Amino acid sequence: MEFNQLLVILATAIAAATPLVFACIGETITERAGVINLSAEGTVMLCAMVGFVVAKATESVWLGFVGATVIGALIALIVAYGTITLKQSQIAIGFVLALLCSDLSAYLGNPYVRIPGPTVPPAFPIPILQDIPLIGPLFFREGDVLVYAGYVLIAATWVYFYRTRGGLTLRAVGEQPAAAFARGHNVVALRYAYTLIGGALMGIAGAAFSLDFKAGWSYRHTAGYGWIALAIVIFGGWNPLRAALGAYLFGILQSLASVAQSAIPDVPTQAFTVAPFVLMILVLVLTSGDWLDRLLSYLPVSARRSLSRALRTAPPAALGRPFEQD
Amino acid sequence: MKVELRHIHKHFGAVHANNDVSLTVEAGTIHGLLGENGAGKSTLVKILSGFITRDSGEVVLDGRTAHIQSPADALRYGIGMLHQDPLDFPPLTAIENFMAGSLAMRAILNPRAAERTFRALCAQFNFDIDPQARVSDLTVGERQQLEIVRLLANGVGTLILDEPTTGISASQKTLLFEALRKLAGEGKSIIFVSHKLEDVEELCDCVTVMRRGQVVGELDLRADGLRQTEGKWPRDQHFSIAARIVEMMFGKELAMPVKPPTHQDEVILSVEGLVLRSDRLEMRIEHLAVQRGEVIGVAGLEGSGQQLFLMACAGLERPAAGTIRLADRDLTHKPYRDFLQAGVCYVPADRLRDGLISGLTIQEHVALRTSNRRLFINRAAATAEAERAIATFNIRGRPDTLVERLSGGNQQRTQLALMPSPLNVLLMEHPTRGLDIESTLWVWQQLIARCKQGTAIVFASSDLDEIVQYSDRVMVFSGGRVSPPIAASELTADSLGQMIGGRF
Numbered sequence: 001m002e003f004n005q006l007l008v009i010l011a012t013a014i015a016a017a018t019p020l021v022f023a024c025i026g027e028t029i030t031e032r033a034g035v036i037n038l039s040a041e042g043t044v045m046l047c048a049m050v051g052f053v054v055a056k057a058t059e060s061v062w063l064g065f066v067g068a069t070v071i072g073a074l075i076a077l078i079v080a081y082g083t084i085t086l087k088q089s090q091i092a093i094g095f096v097l098a099l100l101c102s103d104l105s106a107y108l109g110n111p112y113v114r115i116p117g118p119t120v121p122p123a124f125p126i127p128i129l130q131d132i133p134l135i136g137p138l139f140f141r142e143g144d145v146l147v148y149a150g151y152v153l154i155a156a157t158w159v160y161f162y163r164t165r166g167g168l169t170l171r172a173v174g175e176q177p178a179a180a181f182a183r184g185h186n187v188v189a190l191r192y193a194y195t196l197i198g199g200a201l202m203g204i205a206g207a208a209f210s211l212d213f214k215a216g217w218s219y220r221h222t223a224g225y226g227w228i229a230l231a232i233v234i235f236g237g238w239n240p241l242r243a244a245l246g247a248y249l250f251g252i253l254q255s256l257a258s259v260a261q262s263a264i265p266d267v268p269t270q271a272f273t274v275a276p277f278v279l280m281i282l283v284l285v286l287t288s289g290d291w292l293d294r295l296l297s298y299l300p301v302s303a304r305r306s307l308s309r310a311l312r313t314a315p316p317a318a319l320g321r322p323f324e325q326d
Numbered sequence: 327m328k329v330e331l332r333h334i335h336k337h338f339g340a341v342h343a344n345n346d347v348s349l350t351v352e353a354g355t356i357h358g359l360l361g362e363n364g365a366g367k368s369t370l371v372k373i374l375s376g377f378i379t380r381d382s383g384e385v386v387l388d389g390r391t392a393h394i395q396s397p398a399d400a401l402r403y404g405i406g407m408l409h410q411d412p413l414d415f416p417p418l419t420a421i422e423n424f425m426a427g428s429l430a431m432r433a434i435l436n437p438r439a440a441e442r443t444f445r446a447l448c449a450q451f452n453f454d455i456d457p458q459a460r461v462s463d464l465t466v467g468e469r470q471q472l473e474i475v476r477l478l479a480n481g482v483g484t485l486i487l488d489e490p491t492t493g494i495s496a497s498q499k500t501l502l503f504e505a506l507r508k509l510a511g512e513g514k515s516i517i518f519v520s521h522k523l524e525d526v527e528e529l530c531d532c533v534t535v536m537r538r539g540q541v542v543g544e545l546d547l548r549a550d551g552l553r554q555t556e557g558k559w560p561r562d563q564h565f566s567i568a569a570r571i572v573e574m575m576f577g578k579e580l581a582m583p584v585k586p587p588t589h590q591d592e593v594i595l596s597v598e599g600l601v602l603r604s605d606r607l608e609m610r611i612e613h614l615a616v617q618r619g620e621v622i623g624v625a626g627l628e629g630s631g632q633q634l635f636l637m638a639c640a641g642l643e644r645p646a647a648g649t650i651r652l653a654d655r656d657l658t659h660k661p662y663r664d665f666l667q668a669g670v671c672y673v674p675a676d677r678l679r680d681g682l683i684s685g686l687t688i689q690e691h692v693a694l695r696t697s698n699r700r701l702f703i704n705r706a707a708a709t710a711e712a713e714r715a716i717a718t719f720n721i722r723g724r725p726d727t728l729v730e731r732l733s734g735g736n737q738q739r740t741q742l743a744l745m746p747s748p749l750n751v752l753l754m755e756h757p758t759r760g761l762d763i764e765s766t767l768w769v770w771q772q773l774i775a776r777c778k779q780g781t782a783i784v785f786a787s788s789d790l791d792e793i794v795q796y797s798d799r800v801m802v803f804s805g806g807r808v809s810p811p812i813a814a815s816e817l818t819a820d821s822l823g824q825m826i827g828g829r830f
Contacts, residue, residue: 163434163435164433164434164435165425165431165432165433165434165435166433168418168422168425168426168435169426169427171415171418171422172415172418172426172427175415175416175417175418176413176414176415176416178413179413179414179415180415180426180427181396181397182377182397182407182409182413182427183397183401183426183427184396184397184398184401184402184427185398185427186398302458305458305460314417316417317416317417325377
């Protein structure tokens, strides 16, 4: 195989991972505030359906995205109300919504199955950046508006998390809400806000499937991607850069699998489709054990700190726990 | 800033945690708030810092009424609080903690500028904290220093410290006290909540003592030229002040002993040269021999090692040296199981956390206790036995009542009902804490009945009346020292107060 051919395959895989990137970043933001939105699977699927239907009805792709965003935020609002205000189990509410929303998408979306609809305008290269060796062909040639918006989202989320006051507060709320409250923050309002933002991003992820990367609508059109997003968030150690990396890696491995499959037909198909998950589990085991700390202790202090921050996979301490003010 | 709390009331359910409490803290002073656990100190300072809303009463700052409904409000008035367990963000770095919630920070963080402020403040107080260190790697003392510096950067004029000397090293304590004196010198008011006499004496200008939700006394330590330089007291004066504070904390008159003699000659529990260590305490008990049927009361300010001692006797804490014998058996360093088999039973103070299992019913507790290894629970037998226990121990509940639904008194009755029989040694913490008079009398009736059967009881209590009423002999724990056991009939309020204050 030609090298350039491989680059095109990889670039397409990277672009195709965009919906996952949106979903992962959305879930990362929500979980950083201490709320698990386990409804991701249902949210993505229902929003894919809604996005397609709205776009079809209004003949506008962008209104489709608006519709999907609103629905994603609304589902998140149910999660937030149930878990923050009513203090019910995040697992139970999220899981029920995941099932409910995917079935709802099948029921409501039935008239729209397998009909053509509007799609996002075609891919275009970014001037100047496309000429960077390796990086250019991989990231800046095969993408459309959404792909590039994904890059901006990743960078913006990282900057927000680690360089702004709001981001510091967000991380604080997820780690130790009582201490954030003691410092005068409105924990409840912040958790609502970040749950809604995360849900809206998952909504965009859904529409990104049905209006772009897997255009159209069919029964259980995006099945599995919501669960995968939840897994990638953990793999990403609640860090937007690592989560995005996970999403892209997942996309690449899946497309390589299809290439490898045609090359080595003896290996069963399933081996390639589960390969990314096995890899993720391995990475998690490697980055969460004690031995990593021991290994790092041989390094100078400054290097140790940045490395351990980059590799750390501890969840936000208050993840999944309701905030009780005494 | 001058802080006045006027006629504060606060109820938690049926408990009147603050009953008409008034407190005045002058600007530039360190004010000690002293009292046993549950005296209402924490409630009071949490009202001032906005964590708890009061039922009634008034907060007046520098002569003006303040409306404090939340910690955010309190911070706006310049009131900051250091919690007993530092309320910070362990996975974040020191400098991130310093910046989080800071009023001075812009939307885009400037870690360099923050670090300059941080270092300057640390230098003022000789605090040495690496700004890039993760807070989870810092000691409790360092986390405290970080909180102080952070609150000061936010312009706090009143600093509340809740039990700040628990869990920090001696040098950190010195550093902390120096910092607090310096802050008071700058005109800030400090409220120092503690149950440790020696800390209050060393540091504070004034002391307010609380007991059972009320203020029971105030003492100006600066008055009459009492205070010498650097908080050192002439020896006699030290003890007279300690005695006065202890008297306020526990009351003047002691109850009369009511326990009938039940002890037999045979020694059941004996302890020789026992050395116990925890992160903040080291203590040594030379010799103790407890006879069958005898009751030993353990007195002292809370946290003086009573629990450590009881847990060591129960086989739950490993002594650093010394031996623990039960009758003729040496049980030192033996597993807890051996202690249980030897007839030792430990009844912890926190009934729902350590004693009973919330979520299980009375009959399930009964079923758990049975030692047979059959697969299925004999429900009929468990119910019958639970019903028997409920009848004998007068528990207000049914066999299928969840233990957390029981009142404190009934939980304690359930614990007593679950104790094995026969029993050689019974170790109890606060046997009647939170119980009404009827339940208290009933519990002690049961305990004395056990003594008559030959059980020896060692119990810790913060209620001196209970100690004097029901003990044969009393041991006093004070700051890592342990007095030899003294016959309860020889004790007076004064002598006991002096011993708790550290003089024996």
